[in-house]
Amino acid sequence: MARNRAVVLVGPMAVGKSAVGRMLAERIDARFIDTDRLIVEQHGSIAGIFARQGEEAFRTIEADVVRAALAEDAVVSLGGGAVLHPRTRDLLQDATVIFLDTDLATVLPRIGGESGRPLLAGRPAERWQALYDARRPVYAALATTVVDTRGLSVRGVTAAVLRALPALHRSDGPRGGDEAPTATHDTTHDSTYDSTPDLNHESGTRPHGH
Numbered sequence: 001m002a003r004n005r006a007v008v009l010v011g012p013m014a015v016g017k018s019a020v021g022r023m024l025a026e027r028i029d030a031r032f033i034d035t036d037r038l039i040v041e042q043h044g045s046i047a048g049i050f051a052r053q054g055e056e057a058f059r060t061i062e063a064d065v066v067r068a069a070l071a072e073d074a075v076v077s078l079g080g081g082a083v084l085h086p087r088t089r090d091l092l093q094d095a096t097v098i099f100l101d102t103d104l105a106t107v108l109p110r111i112g113g114e115s116g117r118p119l120l121a122g123r124p125a126e127r128w129q130a131l132y133d134a135r136r137p138v139y140a141a142l143a144t145t146v147v148d149t150r151g152l153s154v155r156g157v158t159a160a161v162l163r164a165l166p167a168l169h170r171s172d173g174p175r176g177g178d179e180a181p182t183a184t185h186d187t188t189h190d191s192t193y194d195s196t197p198d199l200n201h202e203s204g205t206r207p208h209g210h
């Protein structure tokens with residue numbers, strides 16, 4: 001079993017890390033930690049941190065929050081860019097890491113308009129694609145498994161993760177090959193999970209659970 005007990009969800013913006021993480025934690029009766037949410041609770045909105053202190057300061061804050069979260073026996077949903085920090089990548093070597101994968105067509109309805117995500121401001125589709133292209137190899141290298149979320153509801157993605165989990169917990173040691181296996185998933189379409197609060201907006205500073 002991975003030395004860190006956390007089950008960690010990584011992947012690009014709007015793939016569903018927060019929504020799936022919450023549902024997964026409910027299903028396995030685990031604590032759920034969303035690092036974006038913790039940052040907002042401790043430091044104010046993500047948009048505000050980017051505007052006032054810049055991305056580098058945000059990454060430092062984020063890395064500290066992530067380090068604390070990964071020490072917990074919990075389902076941990078990371079922000080899309082958390083893997084940019086070398087210390088976080090080191091810590092993830094010892095965790096069960098689920099890469100939720102997707103494509104632009106799938107996430108476009110979720111990021112179109114002004115989503116409040118500072119790194120998507122102005123040209124969300126182009127920026128999302130550029131970030132995805134740059135980060136995908138990092139997500140893939142860290143992943144113990146990859147779940148292709150395209151065509152799946154939040155419930156469907158959660159089910160695919162659940163199917164992959166027992167095998168992941170049986171495996172020892174570091175990542176095996178160049179790319180982690182892609183989990184099989186059922187293609188049953190079901191209702192979309194209620195949307196998660198937008199933590200990137202200034203208005204996302206509401207307390208946990210609201």
Ligand SMILES: Nc1ncnc2c1ncn2[C@@H]1O[C@H](COP(=O)(O)OP(=O)(O)OP(=O)(O)O)[C@@H](O)[C@H]1O
Pocket residue numbers: 011012013014015016017018019020036077078079080110117149152153154157192193194195196
């Ligand atoms: N499989 C899905 N099908 C339909 N809607 C989804 C799916 N996954 C997530 N969503 C919706 O898309 C939006 C973004 O999801 P979520 O906040 O979970 O993404 P995220 O990966 O945590 O993004 P970020 O990196 O910005 O934190 C939410 O409104 C969520 O309900």
Ligand SMILES: O=C(O)C1=C[C@@H](O)[C@@H](O)[C@H](O)C1
Pocket residue numbers: 012013036046078079080081082117118119131200
């Ligand atoms: O992909 C990213 O770099 C980000 C994703 C969000 O989860 C937030 O952590 C923030 O908007 C930055």
Ligand SMILES: [Mg+2]
Pocket residue numbers: 017018019034036077078079
């Ligand atoms: Mg999230």
